[in-house]
Amino acid sequence: xxxxxxxxxxxxxxxxxxxxxxxxxxxxxxxxxxxxxxxxxxxxxxxxxxxxxxxxxxxxxxxxxxxxxxxxxxxxxxxxxxxxxxxxxxxxxxxxxxxxxxxxxxxxxxxxxxxxxxxxxxxxxxxxxxxxxxxxxxxxxxxxxxxxxxxxxxxxxxxxxxxxxxxxxxxxxxxxxxxxxxxxxxxxxxxxxxxxxxxxxxxxxxxxxxxxxxxxxxxxxxxxxxxxxxxxxxxxxxxxxxxxxxxxxxxxxxxxxxxxxxxxxxxxxxxxxxxxxxxxxxxxxxxxxxxxxxxxxxxxxxxxxxxxxxxxxxxxxxxxxxxxxxxxxxxxxxxxxxxxxxxxxxxxxxxxxxxxxxxxxxxxxxxxxxxxxxxxxxxxxxxxxxxxxxxxxxxxxxxxxxxxxxxxxxxxxxxxxxxxxxxxxxxxxxxxxxxxxxxxxxxxxxxxxxxxxxxxxxxxxxxxxxxxxxxxxxxxxxxxxxxxxxxxxxxxxx
Numbered sequence: 001x002x003x004x005x006x007x008x009x010x011x012x013x014x015x016x017x018x019x020x021x022x023x024x025x026x027x028x029x030x031x032x033x034x035x036x037x038x039x040x041x042x043x044x045x046x047x048x049x050x051x052x053x054x055x056x057x058x059x060x061x062x063x064x065x066x067x068x069x070x071x072x073x074x075x076x077x078x079x080x081x082x083x084x085x086x087x088x089x090x091x092x093x094x095x096x097x098x099x100x101x102x103x104x105x106x107x108x109x110x111x112x113x114x115x116x117x118x119x120x121x122x123x124x125x126x127x128x129x130x131x132x133x134x135x136x137x138x139x140x141x142x143x144x145x146x147x148x149x150x151x152x153x154x155x156x157x158x159x160x161x162x163x164x165x166x167x168x169x170x171x172x173x174x175x176x177x178x179x180x181x182x183x184x185x186x187x188x189x190x191x192x193x194x195x196x197x198x199x200x201x202x203x204x205x206x207x208x209x210x211x212x213x214x215x216x217x218x219x220x221x222x223x224x225x226x227x228x229x230x231x232x233x234x235x236x237x238x239x240x241x242x243x244x245x246x247x248x249x250x251x252x253x254x255x256x257x258x259x260x261x262x263x264x265x266x267x268x269x270x271x272x273x274x275x276x277x278x279x280x281x282x283x284x285x286x287x288x289x290x291x292x293x294x295x296x297x298x299x300x301x302x303x304x305x306x307x308x309x310x311x312x313x314x315x316x317x318x319x320x321x322x323x324x325x326x327x328x329x330x331x332x333x334x335x336x337x338x339x340x341x342x343x344x345x346x347x348x349x350x351x352x353x354x355x356x357x358x359x360x361x362x363x364x365x366x367x368x369x370x371x372x373x374x375x376x377x378x379x380x381x382x383x384x385x386x387x388x389x390x391x392x393x394x395x396x397x398x399x400x401x402x403x404x405x406x407x408x409x410x411x412x413x414x415x416x417x418x419x420x421x422x423x424x425x426x427x428x429x430x431x432x433x434x435x436x437x438x439x440x441x442x443x444x445x446x447x448x449x450x451x452x453x454x455x456x457x458x459x460x461x462x463x464x465x466x467x468x469x470x471x472x473x474x475x476x477x478x479x480x481x482x483x484x485x486x487x488x489x490x491x492x493x494x
Contacts (some may be wrong), residue, residue, distance in 0.1 A: 003221040003222075005035065005185075005220060005229055005417060006185035010185065014097040014216060021456050026105070028066055031061055031154070031155075031183050032070050032096070034207065035064070036074065042119055049077055049119075050115075050117055051078050051117025052111075053060075053065075053071075054081050057083050059090060059092065061082070061084075063126075064080075065082075065099070066100075069100045077106050080105055081109070090369050096448060117147060118149060119150050119151075120149055122153040125158040126156050126344070129159065133158065133170040133174070137352060142173060144176070153175055153180040155183050160172055160189055162189040166189070166381070167194050174198050177200045180201070180203070182205070182242045183204075184206060186202065188218070196405055208356050223419070226416070230441075230444075234493075243442050243446070245307050246443045248276045248311060249277045249308065249309040250279065250438065251276055251277075251282065252319065253280045257312065259432075260292070261431040261436070261478050262308050262344075263275075263292045264289055264435065265481070265485065266435045267440075268486040269441060269485055269489060270489065273293070274291065274293070276294050278296060279313065308439035308445070309322070309334070309335055310323075310340045314338055319342060320349075323342055324352065333360045333362060335363070338437075343395075344371030344380030355394065355396070359395065361451060364399070366380045369391060372391055384407050387401060388407040388408070392478075393413070398411075398449055399452075400455070404421075408453055410448075420460025421459065422464055422465055424474075428452050428479055429479070434456065437485055458485050458488050
């Protein structure tokens with residue numbers, strides 16, 4: 001699987017370099033061939049049903065027109081709805097239009113009600129769109145939601161920003177594709193923010209471009225290959241001390257559940273011993289998991305174990321003192337929830353964090369990330385990759401910016417986008433479980449970067465596993481995630 005992600009600017013550079021040595025129109029013809037082949041694959045046994053191709057005014061529309069001509073030549077009933085726009089088309093797009101017109105492609109002017117399409121192809125706009133869809137384009141895209149057939153987007157669902165994954169413009173609209181065939185490199189916007197809802201299954205076709213034309217990616221999709229080497233089958237000759245101690249620092253009065261969920265996440269992710277270091281009087285034990293040990297945070301030695309600090313911690317002066325103590329320790333840290341808010345409000349705590357030499361992983365959701373950066377949530381969400389990168393640099397830590405397509409960043413600018421997970425994770429406590437999993441991986445000796453990538457991937461894969469078995473996404477609970485995460489980790493270590 002090609003894990004590289006490229007910005008709009010990088011894709012344009014790839015296209016320009018390839019076009020400089022290829023005959024005019026070569027890339028468009030290759031895109032049309034790739035699109036037609038994928039369309040026939042998606043049609044499967046429905047090859048007798050007509051295919052509707054939406055062709056816009058630019059080169060993305062040219063790709064769609066080439067695709068329509070190829071489908072017609074293959075005996076597929078292909079119909080084009082062409083919206084040419086007012087600007088003059090490129091010579092390549094004009095040639096594709098003439099080719100489609102000269103064959104057996106059908107042509108319509110509007111979306112007919114009640115038509116039974118086997119597939120709809122979105123070739124309206126690619127990466128060049130910079131303003132919201134309006135007028136006929138908006139009306140056409142809105143009408144696609146009523147169709148029951150698959151929708152294949154060429155290069156990018158129209159109306160989606162390829163870099164950020166946001167639908168373009170306030171009140172904007174974008175095609176909701178079931179499949180996206182993207183060209184000349186994968187794009188981060190297909191995998192984060194609104195992208196996961198609009199791109200569907202993503203396939204990359206490099207259109208025959210040689211690797212020498214491809215620049216260093218701006219980010220990568222995460223996957224087990226990035227961290228699997230740290231997940232080895234366990235030797236018989238080991239003991240509980242072989243797999244590290246994790247202490248969850250949190251669980252203030254009325255919020256013990258958050259700390260317990262994090263502890264269960266750490267326990268199921270393989271930590272040797274797990275403690276809850278509670279700010280207030282802790283429960284005697286967890287009746288579901290009596291293996292978890294409870295202590296008062298003021299009585300626990302911080303320097304001898306991995307600390308997950310923040311779940312259910314609150315914002316008291318006591319919490320701030322404990323956080324300062326943790327930041328000054330030599331222990332690996334996972335900083336979550338209330339601890340992030342305390343750091344965001346305190347330049348002193350930010351300085352202590354930035355000066356640490358021991359590993360630290362931050363797990364903010366967008367609002368917590370906004371507080372750390374001193375900006376609004378909307379600014380963070382407008383460019384999730386850059387926001388995560390900036391947090392990692394400022395805080396001298398590895399960052400997991402949670403959300404659809406969680407973004408993992410480290411201080412040197414390296415960025416990953418996590419492809420696992422689903423809407424079932426949008427429930428209270430799921431972030432606490434993630435923090436616990438990450439703490440367990442750190443306690444087992446994983447470097448911070450691999451622990452963050454592995455925790456995010458495993459956490460999302462656990463939710464995907466539950467959904468595949470009929471548990472959620474509606475009604476999935478955080479408490480169901482740890483056991484599923486254990487199954488994921490063991491399957492990788494086998």
